[in-house]
Amino acid sequence: MGKHADSTDSKILRRIQARKRGWVFTPDSFTDLGTRRAVDLALMRHRDNGLIRQLARGLYDYPKIDPQLGPLQPSTDDIASALAGRDATRLQPSGAYAANLLGLSTQVPMKVVYLTDGRTRTVQVGKRQITLKHTTPRNMATAGKISGLVIQALRHLGRKNVDQQVIAQLDRRLDDDARKQLVKDIRYAPAWIADIIRSLADRKSAA
Known part of the structure; x- marks a missing residue:
């Protein structure tokens, strides 16, 4: 033995x-x-x-x-990826973390939530709390894509808080491939976010 x-x-x-x-x-x-x-x-x-x-x-x-x-401390994404690998699940950053990744918020959250098609669980690593939250297939349809990140970030901000400054920031962050992916996945977005996606596509075509 x-x-x-x-x-x-x-x-x-x-x-x-x-x-x-x-x-x-x-x-x-x-x-x-x-x-x-x-x-x-x-x-x-x-x-x-x-x-x-x-x-x-x-x-x-x-x-x-x-x-x-x-x-050095590992990155939040590396921790989440290891957890996803163990449970064979997909992950989608959401909430304040999604907004931070896109530069729509300067706040680095200590409580990070990833949507997942696996089971809900929470892991505490140092001061960081990382939660994998089970969600619907519709929310996971864009997991791992820029469209999923944009949709979740805008959901977090809320319609009333998405002003021209936010739109301009997104406009600067999105390249041609990202815009095409957003338009392709527009059916998975709430109506008000779909309108923003269309406006971003129009800005590009007018450039």
Whole structure:
């Protein structure tokens, strides 16, 4: 049993070291290398040895190291992607986080919500709270696309708060491919957001 555990340990070590620092992962990244118990024990040893860091229950990273600052925190998207990979789900940034990603808000939220077609769950990583929130197939139809980001950001801001300054900011951020994708996915947007998408398309054609 010890020999098997050592074998699993060394295989996991090689896989971790083959990845770039900053990799965020779960025990499921190693299910082909041993039993779940052997994997968990190996990860505990590598954590205790300082090779990897445990971010939350069942969530680890191979941290980037800054010469002066030491281990750096992983990005919110990397954490969410690791969680999505474990549960085989898709993710769509929403709320204040979507608005921040598009430059429509300067606020960096400490509570980040991703829409998902998987189960609802919340993970606390340091001061950040990351929630995966189950939603409808309609909301997930644009997951991973610029159209999904725009629709969710505008939903967060609300119709009354979307002024010409917001429209101008979006106008600057969207390239030709992004505009085409927005028009293609316009059927998934509420009517008032669909009107904004059309106005952005018209601005482009008038340019």
